[in-house]
Amino acid sequence: MSTLIEEEIEVRKGPWTTEEDTLLTHYIGRHGLGPWNMLAKCAGINSLINILFTLFFMFWVDLPLTSSGLKRSGKSCRLRWLNYLNPDIKRGNLTLQEQQLILQLHSLWGNRWSKIAERLPGRTDNEIKNYWRTRVQNKQQSSSSLKEMSSQFSVPCQLPECIVPSGSVINISEQIEFPQHETSPNAHARTCVDNNNLVLNGSYNIGRSGQDMEAFRLASMSAVGEGCWICNEMTDSLWQCRELGEMGN
DNA sequence: AACAGCTACAACCGCAGACTT
DNA sequence: CAAGTCTGCGGTTGTAGCTGT
Structure with missing residues (x-):
C-alpha cells in the first residue's frame, strides 16, 4: 500500500x-x-x-x-x-562463530531473520538472509547437503552420531547431555520451536532427507557442556539455559 | 580479451500486524 | 469498532564484481 x-x-x-x-x-x-x-x-x-x-x-x-x-x-x-x-553495522565477512550461530539459530527458528539478527550484534537480518540463501541454502540443495557443511567446520561433537530412520521421532532429552547448570527441566523442550519440521514438546521430527537431523545436530552442539567445540564465551553469552528457554517464546 | 556463469549483496515488493484516528 | 496509515518482516529480484573457460 x-x-x-x-x-x-x-x-x-x-x-x-x-x-x-x-x-x-x-x-x-x-x-x-x-x-x-x-x-x-x-x-x-x-x-x-x-x-x-x-x-x-x-x-x-x-x-x-x-x-x-x-x-x-x-x-x-x-x-x-x-x-x-547504521554505524553499528559490522563490516566484513561473517566469522566462523557467526556462521555457526546462524546455522544453529536457523535450525531453531527457521527464517526468522530479524530474530536471528538480534543474536548477532552488528549484523542485519538482510545480511543474514543473504548469507543463508547464497551460501547455506545452495549447499543444502546440492547433493552434499548440510552434512558437508558441518564437516567443513571441522568441529568435534560430543553427541553420538544419531542415525535415525527417516520420518521417525526422537526424544531430545535422550540425545543431548545438557550442562549441569541446566535448571529448568523443560528448557530443552522449549528450545525446540515452531518452525515447520522442527521440534515440539521435546520431540524432533526427522525429515525425509535426514538434513533436519544434521541441522539439529549442529544446533545442539553448543548445548553439550565442557569440551564442546564452541568457545566458552559464546556458550556463556548465547546459550545459557535461561536464554535457551527464552528462545522458544 | 571476451564471454558466460556464479556469487554476494543492495534494494524492492507484498503482506501482516500494530497503531492511530 | 472500522478504516486508514505506518512499520517491520520475509521473499524475491537486479546487478556489480569475480572467476573460469
Missing part, C-alpha cells in the same frame, strides 16, 4: 547515491530515528526548511549544489539506514 506521503512526492528507486546517503545520515544524526515516513519527507528537498538546511549542508560539506535532495519512501530510508548506513 502506498502512503499518501509517498504519493505526494516523486519517489526515487534504485541504488542510493552518496548524496542521498549523506542527507539521510546527517538528518538522522541531527534528529534521530523518527517516524520513517516523516523522516523521508523531512529529509527531502520538498521541505522548505530542508531546502535551506540542504543548501547549508551542501555548502558545509562541499557537496555540489546540483544535488537533487532525498526523494525516497520511508520504507526505503529505513532499509537503507538499517542495512547499510
Whole structure:
C-alpha cells in the first residue's frame, strides 16, 4: 500500500547515491530515528526548511549544489539506514562463530531473520538472509547437503552420531547431555520451536532427507557442556539455559 | 580479451500486524 | 469498532564484481 506521503512526492528507486546517503545520515544524526515516513519527507528537498538546511549542508560539506535532495519512501530510508548506513553495522565477512550461530539459530527458528539478527550484534537480518540463501541454502540443495557443511567446520561433537530412520521421532532429552547448570527441566523442550519440521514438546521430527537431523545436530552442539567445540564465551553469552528457554517464546 | 556463469549483496515488493484516528 | 496509515518482516529480484573457460 502506498502512503499518501509517498504519493505526494516523486519517489526515487534504485541504488542510493552518496548524496542521498549523506542527507539521510546527517538528518538522522541531527534528529534521530523518527517516524520513517516523516523522516523521508523531512529529509527531502520538498521541505522548505530542508531546502535551506540542504543548501547549508551542501555548502558545509562541499557537496555540489546540483544535488537533487532525498526523494525516497520511508520504507526505503529505513532499509537503507538499517542495512547499510547504521554505524553499528559490522563490516566484513561473517566469522566462523557467526556462521555457526546462524546455522544453529536457523535450525531453531527457521527464517526468522530479524530474530536471528538480534543474536548477532552488528549484523542485519538482510545480511543474514543473504548469507543463508547464497551460501547455506545452495549447499543444502546440492547433493552434499548440510552434512558437508558441518564437516567443513571441522568441529568435534560430543553427541553420538544419531542415525535415525527417516520420518521417525526422537526424544531430545535422550540425545543431548545438557550442562549441569541446566535448571529448568523443560528448557530443552522449549528450545525446540515452531518452525515447520522442527521440534515440539521435546520431540524432533526427522525429515525425509535426514538434513533436519544434521541441522539439529549442529544446533545442539553448543548445548553439550565442557569440551564442546564452541568457545566458552559464546556458550556463556548465547546459550545459557535461561536464554535457551527464552528462545522458544 | 571476451564471454558466460556464479556469487554476494543492495534494494524492492507484498503482506501482516500494530497503531492511530 | 472500522478504516486508514505506518512499520517491520520475509521473499524475491537486479546487478556489480569475480572467476573460469
